[in-house]
Amino acid sequence: MSWNTFGRIFRFTTWGESHGPAIGAVVDGCPPGLTLAEEDIQPFLDARKPGQNKFTTQRNEPDAVRILSGVFEGRTTGTSIGLLIENTDQRSKDYSEIAKSYRPGHADYAYDAKYGLRDYRGGGRSSARETAMRVAAGAVARQVIPEVSILAYVAEIGGDAIDPGNFDADEIARNPFWCPDAAAAKRWEALVDEARKAGSSLGAVVECVATGVPAGWGAPIYAKLDADLAAGMMSINAVKGVEIGDGFGAARLTGEQNADAMSPGEDGPEFAANHAGGIAGGISTGQPVTCRVAFKPTSSILTPVDSITRDGEATQVRTKGRHDPCVGIRGTPVVEAMMALVLADHKLLHRAQCG
Numbered sequence: 148m149s150w151n152t153f154g155r156i157f158r159f160t161t162w163g164e165s166h167g168p169a170i171g172a173v174v175d176g177c178p179p180g181l182t183l184a185e186e187d188i189q190p191f192l193d194a195r196k197p198g199q200n201k202f203t204t205q206r207n208e209p210d211a212v213r214i215l216s217g218v219f220e221g222r223t224t225g226t227s228i229g230l231l232i233e234n235t236d237q238r239s240k241d242y243s244e245i246a247k248s249y250r251p252g253h254a255d256y257a258y259d260a261k262y263g264l265r266d267y268r269g270g271g272r273s274s275a276r277e278t279a280m281r282v283a284a285g286a287v288a289r290q291v292i293p294e295v296s297i298l299a300y301v302a303e304i305g306g307d308a309i310d311p312g313n314f315d316a317d318e319i320a321r322n323p324f325w326c327p328d329a330a331a332a333k334r335w336e337a338l339v340d341e342a343r344k345a346g347s348s349l350g351a352v353v354e355c356v357a358t359g360v361p362a363g364w365g366a367p368i369y370a371k372l373d374a375d376l377a378a379g380m381m382s383i384n385a386v387k388g389v390e391i392g393d394g395f396g397a398a399r400l401t402g403e404q405n406a407d408a409m410s411p412g413e414d415g416p417e418f419a420a421n422h423a424g425g426i427a428g429g430i431s432t433g434q435p436v437t438c439r440v441a442f443k444p445t446s447s448i449l450t451p452v453d454s455i456t457r458d459g460e461a462t463q464v465r466t467k468g469r470h471d472p473c474v475g476i477r478g479t480p481v482v483e484a485m486m487a488l489v490l491a492d493h494k495l496l497h498r499a500q501c502g
């Protein structure tokens with residue numbers, strides 16, 4: 148009944164809180180013989196880590212990962228892989244007010260209502276600090292699916308969307324927003340900086356594309372690839388919506404417009420479009436697997452918001468600690484990791500049933 152584990156065959160369990168001594172993950176079900184070293188994991192953590200520029204929180208965690216088990220002489224042994232990151236920049240004094248009052252938009256009230264107590268330092272277990280371990284586990288998952296390339300990028304901040312005509316994959320790593328449109332990245336600098344200076348926040352839409360997924364991964368009915376992807380993405384902090392392929396947009400199309408017409412090709416079928424996001428009947432079609440993930444604006448803002456204390460008295464909550472003006476930016480590597488984790492699990496599930 149603790150729900151800290153995700154996946155069926157390739158499973159990972161995370162543990163730890165924002166202000167505990169460390170956070171960790173146990174990755175179980177990883178096939179033996181894959182090359183794996185801390186250097187394979189660290190770059191992905193570096194992409195997610197806080198304090199990299201003025202558009203993300205100034206909490207300064209090195210997020211150095213250690214592999215504690217499951218790897219011998221640089222290769223996975225098939226046993227459980229233990230991963231550990233020490234927390235080095237937890238400053239509890241920033242969060243002392245949370246002990247008494249509930250921060251709207253955070254898990255404070257809901258955790259108290261459920262458990263009757265909570266670790267209020269930095270949100271405890273509900274803190275997105277936990278997502279560092281998914282990124283670490285996701286790096287292990289990538290070793291299981293070398294045939295797949297995963298790319299996530301921010302497609303929209305504060306309602307200002309990229310122009311798909313300006314899409315340049317090389318641009319993504321050149322700006323602090325994971326933005327594939329240089330003109331949009333320029334606009335977002337002013338937009339996000341304005342929100343940061345005002346102590347406000349903005350939402351974002353992150354898109355993720357996995358290419359190289361062969362036809363046949365996924366399962367019918369209760370283990371649909373799209374259902375597992377949606378569950379994985381929705382489990383990320385601050386995510387409020389997930390679309391597969393055209394998602395809600397498909398509801399506005401006619402059957403003709405939405406048809407992913409097929410024709411014979413040299414290496415199997417060719418598709419004229421990919422409205423379905425590479426998944427039909429819960430099973431991959433060989434087209435790129437695509438999804439869009441909606442992140443809400445950061446709840447912690449400088450403007451006082453009405454709330455209540457633990458004793459039920461009216462109060463106001465204003466955040467003084469260090470916070471991201473747009474959590475979708477740092478959420479982008481987490482989206483990539485969840486895509487890798489779901490696909491690795493489905494590759495192994497497919498192999499288990501179909502050989």
Ligand SMILES: Cc1cc2nc3c(=O)[nH]c(=O)nc-3n(C[C@H](O)[C@H](O)[C@H](O)COP(=O)(O)O)c2cc1C
Pocket residue numbers: 204252253254270273274275278383384385386443445446447469470471474477478481
């Ligand atoms: C990478 C990442 C960083 C986050 N950082 C913050 C933050 O600095 N301040 C904040 O209010 N929320 C932050 N969040 C979101 C909260 O963790 C989340 O809104 C809160 O736990 C309540 O959960 P829910 O929004 O999923 O319902 C972050 C989310 C992610 C993915």
